[in-house]
Amino acid sequence: MSETVLLRIGGRTRPAAGEATYEAVSPVTGQGFTRIAQAGEEDVEAAVSAAAAAFEAHLQETAFTRAAWCHRIADVIESRMAELGRLLSLEHGKPLAQAEAEVMLSAQGFRLAAEEAKRLTGETIPVQDQNKLVLTTRKPRGVFAAITPFNFPVNIPVEYLGPLLACGNAVVWRPAPSTAAVAGALYDCVEAADVPPGLINLVTGTDVGPARTLVSHPKVVGVCFTGSSRTGAEIAELAAGKTQLMELGGNGPIVVLPDADLERTAAAVASSAFMNSGQSCSAAGRVIVAGSVAAELEERLVEQARREIVGSPFDPATTMGPVHSRGVADTMARHVADAGSRGARVVFGGAALPDRPTPLYWQPTVLTDVRADTAVMREETFGPIAPIHRVDDDIDAIVGVANTGVHGLSSAVFGQDLDRTLSVAGRLRVGQVTINDTSNYWELHLPFGGAPGRASGQGRLGGRHAAETVTELQSISISLTSPWR
Numbered sequence: 001m002s003e004t005v006l007l008r009i010g011g012r013t014r015p016a017a018g019e020a021t022y023e024a025v026s027p028v029t030g031q032g033f034t035r036i037a038q039a040g041e042e043d044v045e046a047a048v049s050a051a052a053a054a055f056e057a058h059l060q061e062t063a064f065t066r067a068a069w070c071h072r073i074a075d076v077i078e079s080r081m082a083e084l085g086r087l088l089s090l091e092h093g094k095p096l097a098q099a100e101a102e103v104m105l106s107a108q109g110f111r112l113a114a115e116e117a118k119r120l121t122g123e124t125i126p127v128q129d130q131n132k133l134v135l136t137t138r139k140p141r142g143v144f145a146a147i148t149p150f151n152f153p154v155n156i157p158v159e160y161l162g163p164l165l166a167c168g169n170a171v172v173w174r175p176a177p178s179t180a181a182v183a184g185a186l187y188d189c190v191e192a193a194d195v196p197p198g199l200i201n202l203v204t205g206t207d208v209g210p211a212r213t214l215v216s217h218p219k220v221v222g223v224c225f226t227g228s229s230r231t232g233a234e235i236a237e238l239a240a241g242k243t244q245l246m247e248l249g250g251n252g253p254i255v256v257l258p259d260a261d262l263e264r265t266a267a268a269v270a271s272s273a274f275m276n277s278g279q280s281c282s283a284a285g286r287v288i289v290a291g292s293v294a295a296e297l298e299e300r301l302v303e304q305a306r307r308e309i310v311g312s313p314f315d316p317a318t319t320m321g322p323v324h325s326r327g328v329a330d331t332m333a334r335h336v337a338d339a340g341s342r343g344a345r346v347v348f349g350g351a352a353l354p355d356r357p358t359p360l361y362w363q364p365t366v367l368t369d370v371r372a373d374t375a376v377m378r379e380e381t382f383g384p385i386a387p388i389h390r391v392d393d394d395i396d397a398i399v400g401v402a403n404t405g406v407h408g409l410s411s412a413v414f415g416q417d418l419d420r421t422l423s424v425a426g427r428l429r430v431g432q433v434t435i436n437d438t439s440n441y442w443e444l445h446l447p448f449g450g451a452p453g454r455a456s457g458q459g460r461l462g463g464r465h466a467a468e469t470v471t472e473l474q475s476i477s478i479s480l481t482s483p484w485r
Helices: 041-057 063-079 081-092 096-118 155-166 177-192 208-216 229-238 262-278 291-307 326-341 395-402 418-427 463-469
Strands: 007-009 012-014 021-025 032-037 132-140 143-147 170-174 200-202 220-226 243-247 253-256 286-290 345-348 365-368 385-391 410-414 432-435 471-479
Touching: 007 041, 007 177, 021 177, 032 177, 041 143, 041 170, 041 200, 041 208, 063 081, 063 096, 063 155, 063 177, 081 096, 081 177, 096 155, 096 463, 143 155, 143 208, 155 170, 155 177, 155 220, 155 463, 170 208, 177 200, 208 220, 208 229, 220 229, 229 243, 243 463, 253 262, 253 291, 253 395, 262 291, 262 385, 262 410, 286 291, 286 395, 291 345, 291 365, 291 385, 326 345, 326 365, 326 385, 385 395, 395 418, 410 418, 418 432, 463 471
Parallel strands: 143 170, 143 220, 170 200, 220 243, 253 286, 253 410, 286 385, 365 385, 410 432
Antiparallel strands: 007 012, 007 200, 021 032, 132 471, 345 365
């Protein structure tokens, strides 16, 4: 077992104040591989104070200086790709090739943030008073809390840390407890890049109390969070009045119209459902299919599921590793059982594979004849499942079913009539829609977030959209005594 992953506060590596730790257990082997510091209230207070002091100390740094920090972090990440990838696979469970791709994407995220910060401009505004020149500028807001999930534990933090650092803020980062070891390794890249101490601080732990203290702390001006809708609602209440950038749960409606190219559709839906063992907020939560093509799509999805190779993430042949936690596995089992009790059929998978190191090696699962009132249609499974719900070949009916439920994050629409497909896409109450491709499609600079009035968050990640959220627009009116036009 390797040495304990410690807290990083104000540039110091230190144990938790009470010296408590917890064990990190791999979903791949079921065995512990390190220990993680268990931060308490005192540690959170120290981290916030360190962040506040660092923010004030570096408030006058230029965007170009901050961009250079981010590029240096990216350089270090790229140089440590193999090391980070192996740790990510061990701790999370995703195949090594996917882990390495995530690490490289995180480096790109820091580079994107660096360049967006240099392009974050203000404007001059025409006014009635001829003796005034009015301009706007963007300023950093202050200390942020960033709370990040387990499913992409290297890249998702960078979606916040990059813009926060590049735009002049300071941050206290609390990663998911079950992926805190790779979080520590990512922080080591920040330290190796000579970023000024205190601008990014890392506090780890399983206790909810310190996390609540962090988001409600009076010195914290904003909260960045990716996670479940329920936890997001609790954080939003605790952080009332603060800037909030939240990407919450999804149960994406995948809409298959009667004229869809079913070969292309099946491949994309399978990718949406099974990539990262289904542990993606933009995964194929509900597959809503026109009745005339449902049977054929079902057959093709089963073919796709058979091609998935579930195994050790360190085996090059593996395409799908174990799910990350007992919680995900339990939700899979509950959703399959509930759907079956209401008439659905398991046409592939439906259970964990036996004789594996842990009970987390779930088969990719395809359900058919799934009713609208089942748990899998109403809740986010966050596992490798494709539930097929048939609807009559009526566009209004299909859109109506797709817009049910509380989530509104991502969707995909499949069809060959572009006019009709675009019409359906525009009527879906989600933040982003992909046409004729996986609902997981995204690039780092694209806006990503939930639709208003839904339980999928607020604000937008991605490029300038995140940069604008973590900065404050200030108007400056200048009184002039001499003509200047």
